[in-house]
Amino acid sequence: MAIGKRKKITVAELDRIRRRGAGPMRYYDLVRVSVREVMRKRRRYIGVLASIALGMAGFIVIITMGNDLKKNFNNDLDLLGGATIINVMFEPQNLERQEWFRDRTLEAIARIPGVLDITTVALKTSAVTTWHDRLFGFNLVGCEANYWKVFSFNAKAGRLFDQRDVDEGARVCVVGADLARQIFGSEDAGIGQTLSIDDNLYTVVGILGGVRAGDRALFVFLPITTAKARVVGISQPYSAYVRCATWDDVGSVSKAVPGVVKANQIDRGLRVNVAWEPLKQVQRIFWWVELFIYSSIVATMILGGFGIWNIMMATVTSRTREIGLKKAMGALDSDILYQFLFEALCVTLSSSVFGVILGRVGIEYMSRMLGSRPPEGLFVFCLLMGLGFAAILGVGAGLYPSIRASRMQVVDAMRYE
């Protein structure tokens, strides 16, 4: 029988036993005991778990989807003021020839970081058409297919011409809403009709719509290729519109443009127009929104951290007797320290796992709403950040209570009622 097996120990052996016992097995067992402890007391951790998980999920969603969200916000807010559209133009000169944009300049501008799109227009200010013996005057604009995207225009009726129309030099046109009403009586009535402009015939394919279409309600738009080929007296592309990805890019893009232009062509009379006021307003609004979002995330996390700290402190006190008992059973100080630390880590790590799952759900939902692909690399980065943060939170909030538990004198623990 093993019980009653005679044992004798020397001081040297005590240290040897200690070294022998400090294997990975011991940590495995301590982790197992801690996880079990947390699982059995899980109800007391629910609040902390929820707050850390929510904070984590918010953090992951905001960081991962922030840029897409900003772009989307940008689209919506931009309609109000065109804050991210930069107009670059060559001014008319008195004596010398007015410059215009060359293709390679436009391509170079499009490559500036933060530029979403660039489009040029050619203009004829005094075009006319007749319809049933009535004469109408208007501005004729030759534009590219991405013009609509740059200004967030859409078709109020029919369709807006596309890249194929531009490539083919198709004889189609898009008409401003007011002009369409004047000519045809209603917006819809014009679709499919043939308009004669400066002796050329064009099919009306669509009516211009969109929040900022009001400025151009009396315009007619032709594919720029068509306009160049057929319209007598159409201007060179003196003017270009640059759409920035977000309003944060506007400043740097507007600074970079003159240099890029100069590197590619004569830049005489170049002007860069930025709608600074609306831009500042939008930035101010978004700054507050961002501040609010980030501080609520940080607040949730801190609350979670304090929650852990608080629970761990309370736990150490309420489990004084248990600590004494374990020490009586021969637990080393380090065993007690690791046990409490592992418990805190177990709570924060499982919270962060919930947070990551919740965040993933949020990302899927949002990317579906925004119609974009979730950036996986960024998500993985956030996931790792989240786990790292949870570990830091667990150690940070759990360390002091754990040290207190491990340093506790056995007598104090055993005398504690």
Place this chain on the structure above:
Amino acid sequence: MSNRYDINDDNALVIDINHLTKNYVTAAGQITVLKDVNLHVRRGEMVAVMGPSGSGKSTLLFVLGLFQPPSTGDYQVAGVDVLSLNRDQQAIFRREMLGFVFQTCDLLENSTVYENLELPLIYAGVPRRERPDRIREALRMVNLDHRVHQPSNRLSGGERQRVSIARALVNEPEFILADEPTGQLDRENSLRVLEYFTKITEEARTAMVVVTHDGMTAEHCTRKCVLTDGYLNG
């Protein structure tokens, strides 16, 4: 360091306490709870320490269990001068050589009997595959081996105390220290617990000190000491 403790001697001296004193410093000044305590316990002996409340029984027990150091005096367990050990050495010594049975049947809450008995083995670094046998064997000593996987809070008071005896045994100690082990048990359960104690000291020849103020418990011991005015007589 040499150790004269003889593992083949069935009557070897396990506890050797000479001229032990313990003072407490309180706001009211220093009080001397233990004035001159001498205690010698051999293998197979079960010594009762009795005394009125406040006489210093718990104080002596905590000193015996290495929970607190005495003020002066010598204390050797199984040939080792335990007072010269550092904190970790004491902890290891405690789990290798000492077993505890407390009055309040202290079992870990929300745990099974197995988990309660496994903990000392974890601390002692006993390999996993050896644990079930060790645990079952310890439980067999108190006839509870059929309750291995029962949750500890579904046991009766007597059963709980028997589980804590098994837990004290699981690391095969040379010396078992019991604090009012029958304090919260009825007569029948007390008798059973005491029978197990007798069985352990006789079969395993473990040395045992039982702190109690209960006469019946003391009667079951091989020897009886009384703590009065800081002196241990008997």
